Amino acid sequence: MTATNSFDVKALPAQGFQWVKERVQKIDLFDETKADLQAESPWYQLGGMYYLAWMLVLFTGIVLVALYLPTTAQAFNSVDLLSHHPLGSVLRGLHKYSGDAMIIAATLRVYRMWFTAEYKNKGELTFILGILLLVIAMYSGLSGYLLIWNQRAFWATKVFATFPTYLDITPANWAWPWDFAHYKNSWLIPNIIGAGTKLVGNLTHQGFSTSQILMGGSSIGQATMTRFYSLHFALSLILLVLSELYFYKNRMKRINLKKPVMFLIIALLVFTAIIFPAESGTRSNPEVTPLPILSDWYFLALYQLLKYMDPYWATLWTLGIPFVTIGLTFLDFGSERHWLKRPIFTTIGIMAAMEFIVFSLLIIANMANIENDPPYWFAHLISMITIGQFWHWTMYKQRLPMTVWVLFNLVISTWYLFFWHLVVENTKLNGAFGGHSLIAWFEATFHGAAVSINFTNLYWSMLWVGFSVLQMLVAGFLFWMARRKRDEREAALQLEGAPA
Numbered sequence: 447m448t449a450t451n452s453f454d455v456k457a458l459p460a461q462g463f464q465w466v467k468e469r470v471q472k473i474d475l476f477d478e479t480k481a482d483l484q485a486e487s488p489w490y491q492l493g494g495m496y497y498l499a500w501m502l503v504l505f506t507g508i509v510l511v512a513l514y515l516p517t518t519a520q521a522f523n524s525v526d527l528l529s530h531h532p533l534g535s536v537l538r539g540l541h542k543y544s545g546d547a548m549i550i551a552a553t554l555r556v557y558r559m560w561f562t563a564e565y566k567n568k569g570e571l572t573f574i575l576g577i578l579l580l581v582i583a584m585y586s587g588l589s590g591y592l593l594i595w596n597q598r599a600f601w602a603t604k605v606f607a608t609f610p611t612y613l614d615i616t617p618a619n620w621a622w623p624w625d626f627a628h629y630k631n632s633w634l635i636p637n638i639i640g641a642g643t644k645l646v647g648n649l650t651h652q653g654f655s656t657s658q659i660l661m662g663g664s665s666i667g668q669a670t671m672t673r674f675y676s677l678h679f680a681l682s683l684i685l686l687v688l689s690e691l692y693f694y695k696n697r698m699k700r701i702n703l704k705k706p707v708m709f710l711i712i713a714l715l716v717f718t719a720i721i722f723p724a725e726s727g728t729r730s731n732p733e734v735t736p737l738p739i740l741s742d743w744y745f746l747a748l749y750q751l752l753k754y755m756d757p758y759w760a761t762l763w764t765l766g767i768p769f770v771t772i773g774l775t776f777l778d779f780g781s782e783r784h785w786l787k788r789p790i791f792t793t794i795g796i797m798a799a800m801e802f803i804v805f806s807l808l809i810i811a812n813m814a815n816i817e818n819d820p821p822y823w824f825a826h827l828i829s830m831i832t833i834g835q836f837w838h839w840t841m842y843k844q845r846l847p848m849t850v851w852v853l854f855n856l857v858i859s860t861w862y863l864f865f866w867h868l869v870v871e872n873t874k875l876n877g878a879f880g881g882h883s884l885i886a887w888f889e890a891t892f893h894g895a896a897v898s899i900n901f902t903n904l905y906w907s908m909l910w911v912g913f914s915v916l917q918m919l920v921a922g923f924l925f926w927m928a929r930r931k932r933d934e935r936e937a938a939l940q941l942e943g944a945p946a
Contacts, residue, residue, distance in 0.1 A: 469571040475579075475689060477555075481702045492555040494703040496579065498711060499547040504682060506541035514593070516675045518668050521595040526726045539719025545587045547715060549744050552580035560795045563783040565775040573775060577768050582681055584744050589678040591742055592671065600666060600730035602741040605749070607660045607670070609764070612757040613643055613653035643762075653761075666732075738812045747805035754823060789841060793834030797827060821906055828855065828910070832917060839921075843928055852921045855914040863907040 474480065477493025484490045513534065515524040528534035556576050559565060565573035592603040646652060662669025693700055701708070741749060752760045778791055785792045801823060835851045838844065867884040884904065 466571075469568050472568050472572065473575065473692075474569075474572045475575060475692060476700070478693075478698045478700065478702060481699075484702055489554075489558045491703055491707065492551045492558060494701045495711060496548055496551040496555065496583075497701055498703065498708055499544045499551060499715075500583075500682070500685075502544040502712070502715065503541060503548065504686070506537055506544065507682070509537060510541060516593065516671055518595060518671055521593060521671065522726070522729045525594050525596075529723065529726045535723045536716065536719050539722070539724045540715055542724045543715050543718050545583070545590070546743075547711075548583040549580070549587060552576070552583050553744075556580055557795060557799065560775075561785040561792065563778060563785075563788060563791075566778070566781070566783055570775065574772055577771060579685075581768060582685055586678060586681040587742060588745065589674045589681065592666075592674045593678065594726065595671070595730050596727035597730050597734070597736055598727050598740065600732070601736055601739045602745075603670070603674075604666055605739055606741065606745070607666065608657055609752075609761060610656035610660075611653040612761040613656075614647045614651060738809065740809065743806065746809050747802045750805040750809040753809070754821075787841070789837035790831070790834040790847065793830045793837065797830035800830075801826065821903070825906070825910075828913070836920075839924060845925060848921050848924075852914070852917050855910075856918055859907070859910040859914045863911050867904055867907060 475493070476497040477484070477490055480490045480493070484494070510528075513524065513528055515521060525538070528538055556573075559569075559573050559576055588603075588606065591599050593599075643652075658664070660670070660673065661667075662673050692698070703711075739749075740746065748760075748764050751763060754760075755763065774791070774794065778788065780788075782788055785795075805823070831851065832855075835848050839848050864884070
């Protein structure tokens with residue numbers, strides 16, 4: 447007797463190749479296959495806008511190459527001299543704002559693909575390429591940012607180039623399992639992650655090596671300038687070659703935008719370059735640190751995240767955001783593509799957009815204190831996904847997503863409250879280290895003990911536990927009501943079918 451649905455391991459490579467082949471055939475780089483949809487909605491013109499802005503970046507960049515001197519001694523003077531010439535100022539501004547337009551178009555396109563679920567129906571690779579185009583545009587802008595060689599660009603690049611070194615620094619309260627003196631004050635799951643990065647780091651020094659490769663040494667200098675100058679060219683050159691090969695092979699039209707639309711976009715960019723000339727700032731000075739240190743607008747939210755988290759975890763979050771975004775798309779089961787019919791993923795998309803905007807505004811206002819600020823961002827994350835879960839329940843009455851989310855919140859919040867505030871977090875109690883925030887709160891509340899502790903994180907941990915319990919009770923009530931209605935319907939059907 448043979449099983450008809452047996453699992454064939456030997457067929458996996460062929461199935462994987464077929465999976466990739468089907469999705470490669472549906473790749474859409476710059477919305478070139480959506481000419482019909484572009485007439486219905488401007489959202490489907492974003493790919494063409496990206497390509498048009500990119501061509502302007504390439505054209506103006508080629509001209510600027512002839513006028514720019516890529517040395518630490520002459521870079522700032524060449525840019526400043528160019529900025530004082532009317533035509534040079536417009537040329538430089540058009541290069542900068544076209545790069546910004548690329549990032550804006552790529553970002554909005556990723557959000558469009560997310561909310562319309564374009565990653566479904568064999569569109570996964572197109573969505574991945576959409577994110578890749580966004581990342582390339584961001585890092586191309588970042589690599590060109592240093593070339594100005596002014597104070598702001600120098601220090602923002604220093605933060606960026608030294609950011610990977612945090613991967614070689616194990617997080618707080620981390621210890622090897624056999625280090626019993628410290629292991630009792632450490633987390634299990636973070637320890638597993640920390641052990642992994644530590645083992646890899648011992649072999650590759652991934653953080654230090656990445657920083658050395660970016661800077662060309664241990665500090666920002668001429669080697670850094672040369673590498674960023676080369677990287678700035680390489681990103682566009684590689685993308686240009688690959689995209690041209692794609693268009694040549696598939697006989698696709700590069701830009702489906704109408705001529706009036708193209709003219710309007712170019713005119714707006716030129717107008718912006720004239721009204722708001724690209725600034726030169728002041729020459730870089732390694733001896734004077736500007737505060738706050740700000741990068742260009744598209745990395746501001748990540749800078750704020752660094753203030754809210756341990757640098758180690760902030761680095762992992764930064765590197766993991768694209769992978770988490772891609773991974774979530776494979777959890778979006780079902781055939782529905784309308785954003786109102788995919789509540790969980792819709793609320794996640796809204797949450798991501800809100801956090802990006804709010805984080806960017808907060809760092810501009812220089813408002814962040816990791817020790818004192820309540821974790822509003824984390825509370826916002828939990829509450830938005832909860833809204834999505836209950837919204838999903840009202841539409842589909844599916845118990846599994848709600849059950850997983852409720853139990854996840856209850857277990858993690860309870861574990862975080864008791865384990866972190868009892869075992870891990872040493873606080874200053876009565877002038878001496880060795881107390882714990884939960885014990886200190888109990889003594890201060892019920893015994894009037896004098897403590898010098900900021901209980902902000904403890905209060906929010908307790909609030910999270912209460913919120914999790916409330917979720918569980920509400921979900922349980924909804925499950926009970928749904929079951930009761932189902933039983934009533936079944937009883938009614940049985941009565942109707944009973945003989946008279």
